[in-house]
Amino acid sequence: MYSNAGITSSSAQTVLELDLSGYNSVMAACVKHPTLAMVGKEVKGSIVCTASFMEDYRTENMTDCTMSKHTMLGLVRSANMQLVRRGVCVNCVSPGMVATPLMCDILKISEEELWETMAVVYSGRDEQLMEKHVADAVVFLACEDSAFVTDHNLVVNGGLGTKSIAILKQ
Numbered sequence: 001m002y003s004n005a006g007i008t009s010s011s012a013q014t015v016l017e018l019d020l021s022g023y024n025s026v027m028a029a030c031v032k033h034p035t036l037a038m039v040g041k042e043v044k045g046s047i048v049c050t051a052s053f054m055e056d057y058r059t060e061n062m063t064d065c066t067m068s069k070h071t072m073l074g075l076v077r078s079a080n081m082q083l084v085r086r087g088v089c090v091n092c093v094s095p096g097m098v099a100t101p102l103m104c105d106i107l108k109i110s111e112e113e114l115w116e117t118m119a120v121v122y123s124g125r126d127e128q129l130m131e132k133h134v135a136d137a138v139v140f141l142a143c144e145d146s147a148f149v150t151d152h153n154l155v156v157n158g159g160l161g162t163k164s165i166a167i168l169k170q
Contacts, residue, residue, distance in 0.1 A: 001034035002138055003049045013064045023064060027071065031079045031090070044087030048141045049076055050134075051094040053157050065106070069094075073153060080151040089150035091141045095134045096157025097121050125158050 013019065034047050051072040052065075072092060080090040097103065099118050104111055122128045137156045140146055 001038065001045070001047045002142065003030040003034055003047060014060065015063055018063055020064070023068065026068065027075065030072065031075055035079065035083065035088070038088055039083070039086060046089045046091065046142045046146070047079070047083075048138050049090070049092040050138075051076075051092045051153060053094060053096045053155075076153070077151055084150055089141075089147070091146075091150060091152045091154065093134060093137045093141065094153050094155045094157070095137075096129050096155075096160060098129050098131060098134060100131070121160055122158060125160070129156070129158055 030049050031047060037043070038045065038047070049072055052069045076090050076092045083090055097118065099111070099114050101111075104114050107114065107117070109117070118128045134156055137154050141149060141152070141154060
């Protein structure tokens with residue numbers, strides 16, 4: 001199972017303005033519902049969740065997003081402890097900045113501006129981080145080749161995570 005739930009907020013989401021209305025449903029969608037389906041049918045396998053480069057950084061205006069990515073790591077680790085004996089491995093993938101419509105919404109910029117931003121983030125690399133890179137990591141964690149990889153956070157950022165957060169602070 002692959003869990004890639006996420007939301008964005010229309011407001012700044014500082015601690016003083018924090019709106020948790022969508023938070024609980026997103027967190028439940030990440031592990032609880034796949035777990036109920038797998039355990040209920042005695043299915044062994046993997047649950048892979050999406051975290052983010054955001055779990056290691058702090059932001060001024062994205063408290064909900066940062067909080068959810070920190071929470072994701074804890075959720076994966078707790079779920080793994082509870083499920084590994086049932087034959088379910090739980091891992092997560094933490095991508096760097098990927099050019100998606102969601103990222104345009106988060107940064108409140110156009111697709112063209114996002115591609116310009118991505119060129120800065122991944123300067124020095126032959127290519128930018130694309131959805132395919134993240135998907136390949138997810139496929140690995142979900143396949144039999146990773147049957148003994150569990151409780152792991154696979155970072156997929158080309159080594160350039162700090163550049164991503166610098167862009168978000170601008």
